[in-house]
Amino acid sequence: MIEKIRIIVCIKQVPAVMEIKINPETNTLIREGIENIINPFDTYAIEEGVRLKARLIALKDNSFDVEVIAISMGPPQSVEILREAISLGIDSGVLVSDRAFAGSDTWATAYTLSKAIKKIEGWKIIILGKQTLDGDTGQVGPELAHILNIPFIGYASKITEISRNKMVIKRLMEDRYETFEVRLPAAISVGKDINIPGIPSLRGKMKSRSAEIPVWGNEYLGMEAKECGLNGSYTQVIKIFTPEHKHETLMLSGTPDEQVSEIYSKLKELNLI
Ligand SMILES: Cc1cc2nc3c(=O)[nH]c(=O)nc-3n(C[C@H](O)[C@H](O)[C@H](O)COP(=O)(O)OP(=O)(O)OC[C@H]3O[C@@H](n4cnc5c(N)ncnc54)[C@H](O)[C@@H]3O)c2cc1C
DSSP, rough: OEEEEEEEOOOOEEEESSOEEEEETTTTTTTTTEEEEEEEHHHHHHHHHHHHHHHHHTTTTTTEEEEEEEEEESSSGGGHHHHHHHHTTOOEEEOOOOGGGGGGOOHHHHHHHHHHHSSSEEEEEEESSOOOSSSSSHHHHHHHHHTTTEEEEEEOEEEEOOOOSEEEEEEEEEOEEEEEEEEEEEEEEEESSSSSOOOOOOHHHHHHHHHOEEEOOHHOOOOOGGTTTTTTSSOOOOOOOOOOOOOOOOOOOOOOHHHHHHHHHHHHHTOOO
């Protein structure tokens, strides 16, 4: 029988702005008028998934077949990024979405993603972005690997070897390269140095328009109420706010010596010296 090897790429929809704006009254993100995009690091994860599939196929081993699946947990409109992933070469997409998942922190997100991944037969490689533009914690990858009890290599910069059972991964740290050999299944997170993301092909665009994207809710994943959403979250956001930047300008006058002593007194007054 031909084994099906599945590469899972986790992608998240984020607002397309560098500066996230927060409504100070409701403590929620201001989403009006803001375009949503694939989290930028996840585009590298998509490209790597497509490349790893091509490399596995190039091994010309007829005993297995490879498929790349993108998964996103989020509101119904996240389906758009799954279509975009398909236009970029991903084979199919799964949207994990349910009101019961609202309010998930990183752990509940990772737990829910793990439940979805376990529903996919033959998952062997999980690729994530190294962090998101909005939440920005970088926690989902390691938490997901921990829950699935598989190795995790963060900030992978090159997959130097790939076979049906193992990967050799290189990553660049501040002062050195590190090389890891991991057995599969395993998870990695990637950043900008791993590849140059592709652009949608015409064939991909056509495929993405007609692709059926299943929506998996909790009825399908079967988690208990205490395991998901706010109830399954260990952390709770008490308050979110944009720090207020107060600028005070002090104009100095007098001779250079007088200005220096005025600066000195001011710094002392502010307990800065
Ligand atoms: C108490 C609390 C309540 C929250 N409530 C909400 C809420 O109601 N609604 C809401 O939208 N957010 C909510 N969040 C934010 C939510 O927890 C994060 O969006 C989510 O856990 C991902 O964390 P991150 O963005 O830091 O991802 P990171 O850990 O920085 O992401 C790393 C990588 O993990 C993958 N990844 C991350 N998130 C997903 C995902 N959802 N689907 C697929 N892959 C993913 C991507 O590959 C990404 O590049 C809440 C957070 C907390 C702490």
